[in-house]
Amino acid sequence: MSRNERTTCAELIEPSLQTAGWEWEREVRIGPGRVNLTGDSMYDASQQIIADYVLRWGHLPLAVLEAKAEGTDAINGVQQGSRYARRLGLRFSIASNGSEYILTDNESQEAETLTAPPSPDDLLSRMGYSVDWDRWKATFDAPWYIDQVTRKRVRPYQEIAIFRSLLHFASGNPKALLLMATGTGKTFTVFQLAWKLFNGGALARNRILFLTDRNSLKDQAYRAFAALPADERVRIDKDAVKQQRHLVGKVFFANYQNLDETLDGKKVYEHFDPDFFDLVVVDECHRSGFGDWFGVFEHFESALHLGLTATPRELDQSRRALTDEEVRRDTYEYFGDPIYTYSLRQAIEDGFLVPYLLEERVTNVDEDGYTGPDGTHYTTSNFERDIRMPERSTLIAEDR
Numbered sequence: 001m002s003r004n005e006r007t008t009c010a011e012l013i014e015p016s017l018q019t020a021g022w023e024w025e026r027e028v029r030i031g032p033g034r035v036n037l038t039g040d041s042m043y044d045a046s047q048q049i050i051a052d053y054v055l056r057w058g059h060l061p062l063a064v065l066e067a068k069a070e071g072t073d074a075i076n077g078v079q080q081g082s083r084y085a086r087r088l089g090l091r092f093s094i095a096s097n098g099s100e101y102i103l104t105d106n107e108s109q110e111a112e113t114l115t116a117p118p119s120p121d122d123l124l125s126r127m128g129y130s131v132d133w134d135r136w137k138a139t140f141d142a143p144w145y146i147d148q149v150t151r152k153r154v155r156p157y158q159e160i161a162i163f164r165s166l167l168h169f170a171s172g173n174p175k176a177l178l179l180m181a182t183g184t185g186k187t188f189t190v191f192q193l194a195w196k197l198f199n200g201g202a203l204a205r206n207r208i209l210f211l212t213d214r215n216s217l218k219d220q221a222y223r224a225f226a227a228l229p230a231d232e233r234v235r236i237d238k239d240a241v242k243q244q245r246h247l248v249g250k251v252f253f254a255n256y257q258n259l260d261e262t263l264d265g266k267k268v269y270e271h272f273d274p275d276f277f278d279l280v281v282v283d284e285c286h287r288s289g290f291g292d293w294f295g296v297f298e299h300f301e302s303a304l305h306l307g308l309t310a311t312p313r314e315l316d317q318s319r320r321a322l323t324d325e326e327v328r329r330d331t332y333e334y335f336g337d338p339i340y341t342y343s344l345r346q347a348i349e350d351g352f353l354v355p356y357l358l359e360e361r362v363t364n365v366d367e368d369g370y371t372g373p374d375g376t377h378y379t380t381s382n383f384e385r386d387i388r389m390p391e392r393s394t395l396i397a398e399d400r
Contacts, residue, residue, distance in 0.1 A: 002071035003098070009052075009067050012098030017055065017065075020117045024065070028054045030087050030156050031350030043351060051084040055094070057120035058141045060163055062127075063092040065117075074100045074113075082106050087350065089160040089340055092123055129171045136170040139200025144192055145227050155352065157342045158189045164340040165193055165306065170202070175305045177285070177335035181344040182310040183353050187224040190281055190308065194251065195227070203278040208251045209300065211282045211293055215255065221283065222253050238263050241271050252277070256293040269296050279304045285331060297334075307335045310344075361396045365389065 003011060017024055033047025053065035066081030068074055077095030082104050085093035094117060095102045103118055104111040105126070140163070144154050154162070161178055168176045180186050190210070197203050210225075212218040218235070225233055234240065234249035237258045246252070259269040280300050282293055285307035297305055309331060347353040369379045370389070378387050 003069065005067055005069040005072075008070045008098045012070065013053075013065070013067055013096055016098075016101075016117055017053075020119045021057070022117065022120060023056045023058065025054045025056065027052065028156065030084060031352060033351045034349060035351055035354045037355060047351075049084070049087065049350060051081075051088070054088070054090075055117075055120075057124070058137065060140050060167075061088070061090060061160065062120060062123045063094055064088065064090055065094040065096060068095065068097040070098050072097055074102050078102055078104060078111065087346065088156055089164070089342075091127060094118075127167075129167050131167070131170040136166070136200070136202050139170075139196050139202040140166055142196040142199040145195045147227070152188075154189075154192050155185070157346075157350070157352075158185060158192065161189050161340045161342065162193045162196065166196070168339045169304050174303075175307075175335050177307045177309070177331065177338045179309060179338040179341040179343075181342060181347045181353065184342055184347050186308045186310075187221050187283070190306070191224050191227070194225070194279075197279070198250065205276070205278050206250055207277050209277045209280045209296075209303075210251060210253045211256050211259075211280065211296065212253070213255055213257065213284060213293075217283055218253050218255055225251050236268070238268055241268055246271065247276075256282075256296055259296055267295065267299075269299050272300075274299055275302050276300070277303045279306060281306045281308065283308050285309050285335070294334075305335070307331065363392050363395060365392055 014024075028051045030049040030051060032043045033049055035042055036044060051064045052067045054061050055063040055065055064081050064085040066077035066084070068077045074095045074097045077097075078093075081093035081095045085091070085104075085106050091105060091107055093104045093106060095104075096117070099115070101114045101117045102111055103114060146153060157180075161180065165176055165178065178186065178189070180189070194208055197208075198206055210218075210221050212221060222233055222235065228250060231248070232250040234246065234252045236246050236252050236254035238261055240246045241263055254268075259267065261268050263271065277300050280297065280303045282297075282305075285293075344353065348355050365383075366380045369377055370387070371377045372387070383389055383392065
């Protein structure tokens with residue numbers, strides 16, 4: 001008599017995983033499922049998205065495993081395992097009935113059947129990362145910060161964004177871009193990344209600069225790091241530099257406009273040594289076209305650079321060659337492709353954002369386009385990217 005799924009997991013799959021060197025988390029909730037817009041409850045428990053196993057090397061998640069009963073062909077779990085792995089942003093998934101292990105690479109779509117689970121080293125090697133684990137392993141394994149009052153925890157997609165960032169930086173890549181939908185907790189994600197970096201010992205100086213382009217975002221970021229003592233969180237402006245309050249702390253918060261101001265014949269950011277920070281984070285980095293954090297990045301060139309955005313700015317280079325200044329306003333030109341993307345659509349499907357109804361409003365300039373004083377013709381795709389039209393935005397918002 002063949003084993004059922006639960007017994008197969010306990011007697012066949014888990015001992016094999018242990019032999020291969022894995023740690024694992026059982027029945028991982030990827031998300032609560034889509035929010036109900038009608039009905040008595042916000043969520044339907046039957047719509048929860050739950051993976052049988054997330055396989056880890058230490059704390060680092062590397063694969064999803066979908067389990068089947070001993071008498072069921074493992075191939076029956078391949079599609080679901082791949083679907084869950086893609087939702088988590090993991091490259092590998094495994095389907096197993098305890099005797100065969102079907103490993104799927106969800107990037108290449110190649111699959112192979114094994115008689116035992118692959119090892120963590122095998123998957124890390126396939127991913128192509130080259131990491132100095134003597135330096136970085138403690139950072140990967142450092143615990144999350146959990147607030148003792150709110151008990152707020154890292155969500156699965158935030159965890160993947162953090163580990164992708166660590167793998168990227170630990171492999172010698174100095175620039176990274178995280179593309180995450182508005183409302184999915186980019187600042188909280190960066191706080192947890194910083195918490196790991198501070199507690200893992202991978203940084204040389206344990207100092208991070210968090211750049212914003214407006215006071216409200218700077219204050220929001222400052223509050224998001226409230227787990228750190230007040231004397232380790234520093235707001236930077238000309239007054240702070242004048243009073244010599246800008247050199248002691250762990251996380252430094254500034255608007256790049258303030259850093260670009262002049263004090264005693266130097267830019268404010270030039271009052272820091274070029275190697276002062278280990279990591280520079282730019283929130284809403286696509287807005288660089290309307291300001292300029294570029295000089296800050298050039299000055300702190302030796303630091304790791306992390307860009308955050310929900311709406312990357314990509315300029316059209318098909319019609320003409322762009323100037324150097326225009327090119328540096330292109331999010332992808334500076335940071336490269338996103339190392340992790342969590343889209344609005346996926347956040348809604350997972351149940352972390354609420355669905356919305358889209359009502360279309362078409363103005364005359366959307367229908368006909370707009371020709372500027374210099375003769376350049378703009379269409380809807382250019383609005384709020386290459387040209388700002390406040391009156392159009394106001395009319396649409398007011399539904400006139």
